[in-house]
Amino acid sequence: MMRNNDLKNIIKNSFYLYLVQGLNYLLPLITLPYLLITLSSEDFGKYSFAFATSQFLILLVDFGFNLSATKKIAENSESKIKVKEIYWNITIIKFFLLFISIILTLIGIFIFDKIYFYREGIMMSMVMVLGTTLFPVWWFQGLNKMRQLSFINIISKLVTYPFLFLFVKKSTDSHIAIFIQSLAILVAGIISIIYIYNTHQFYFKNIRLKERKVYIDEIKESWLIFLSNSSISLYTNSLTLLLGFFSSSYNVGLFGAMERIIRVLCFGILGPMNQACFPVIAKLKIIDFEKAKKIFKIVLLGTFLIMLITFIFTKLFQNIIVDKFLKEYSSSSDLFNVFLLMIFPIALGGILGQLGLLGLGHELQKKMFSRIYTIVGILSLPISILLIYYFNVEGAIYSMLVVETIIFVSMFYFTRKYKYI
Structure with missing residues (x-):
């Protein structure tokens, strides 16, 4: 039977999630018209291609952990040691996947002329991929810290997005627009690490690498989620990339x-x-x-x-x-x-x-x-x-x-x- 406290937590968490989502949908209403007016048609193309590329790389780095790791942390939330272990297992895997994404990006840039044309924007969007690696959304969700997650998201965007209007002035400033929007994710990642360090300092003591099998098992648990997310991304982001290749x-x-x-x-x-x-x-x-x-x-x-x-x-x-x-x-x-x-x-x-x-x-x-x-x-x-x-x-x-x-x-x-x- 659901207790009153449980219901109150559900309502609170739903409210905080609504705040984040509301901001995520409100900001494009403000920034998109400005970018469409300011950037040239070619530079908005570079902007769109770079962001579509970054979404595929973020998909690789996230690898479904926002669901699998959230569930695992929620199930073990009473054990601080276990949650610490999960935190570092997922973080280490994500940095490994970040390294792979950087290698794949560099190979793509130097092998394909079409990707080379968009190289500046793509490299700027890698800041977003790094931010995604640092930002443990799954940790906050698993421990039911939606209020903190909401504030970090809101603060990072409110701090960085105004710079779009200050520094994106020319029709060729697509790389600056990409960098500033990517910076919002990086700032969120840095703030989250500072928060975790201040509230869970023991996480950062006696950090040890596990056996390879531990990391492989974590990847296996997220594999089906990754496949499902990849399929969705195929039709939402591939059209922009395909246009970049063939047009x-x-x-x-x-x-x-x-x-x-x-x-x-x-x-x-x-x-x-x-x-x-x-x-x-x-x-x-x-x-x-x-x-x-x-x-x-x-x-x-x-x-x-x-x-x-x-x-x-x-x-x-x-x-x-x-x-x-x-x-x-x-x-x-x-x-x-x-x-x-x-x-x-x-x-x-x-x-x-x-x-x-x-x-x-x-x-x-x-x-x-x-x-x-x-x-x-x-x-x-x-x-x-x-x-x-x-x-x-x-x-x-x-x-x-x-x-x-x-x-x-x-x-x-x-x-x-x-x-x-």
Whole structure:
């Protein structure tokens, strides 16, 4: 039976997570328009390509530890010695993976001419990968220190992001923009280490390397999570990278600009809504499943109506958006029309999957959720390569539309199959 203190902790942690997510979605609303206006089309392409590259490297360095290590620490939270051991095991593995990511990046830069063209931005984005290595999000989550995690995230971004407006002044300042945004993650990592050192000084005494098998076992435990996350990343980040290989930085910038605008429109609303509703539905389903389903249906309908209003509002101001933020890109208006259609499958697919299959579901539904992303992610790669190779930026846009629609239809099918709607 749930105690009052447990419920209070859940509400508090949900609130702190909502603060972090709210800030994460608010900042792009402020910084993205500025970068689109300031940077040239080619430099915004460099900016987009560098960030897409860093997301793959971060995926490698994280390796699913944000779930597996969080669970392990939570299960052993009463044993300080065990938690210390897990902390150093994961940290050492992450530094090893950081070393591999640096080697892979250098090899890619010097072997592929296309990657060499984006080298400056990619090297700047490595600061973000280093910050991810230092920042033990899994430690804070496992020990239920969401308030501290939230404050570290907020402080690091508030301290660094204003420098974007101070130092990104020229159309060729994409490398500075990348560095400043990457610096936010590094600052968060440094603050977290200082915090852990001040509150858990014994962590930093008698540090010893373990047998190789210990680290291999940790990697094995996260392997399936890593595969699932990799599949999702294949369709979310690969389009920008593929455009960088098969097309020009102009097209990378055009695709990156429109994709970011659409994702800000979707996730600026969808992200906080998911964060606020997920814990409510997940807890309520145990007590009153029918009521939880009712809330889910209301949120789903509400999301559709909000997206419809967003679509109409954006269409009314489309000429202003295109003239103000996409003025360097010819024929962007027609392509933006296609992109704008994606807000429906992206938003509704997200609600159906996260609040439906994950929120209302159990292990079977969770596996189905993961399987959808894994299968679609793997199958999308050859389709994306062909479409981008032959049709450039148009191919990337239609590939994204097809993938997002398939995910939405799949989530809708299984949500109906399990009688959640």
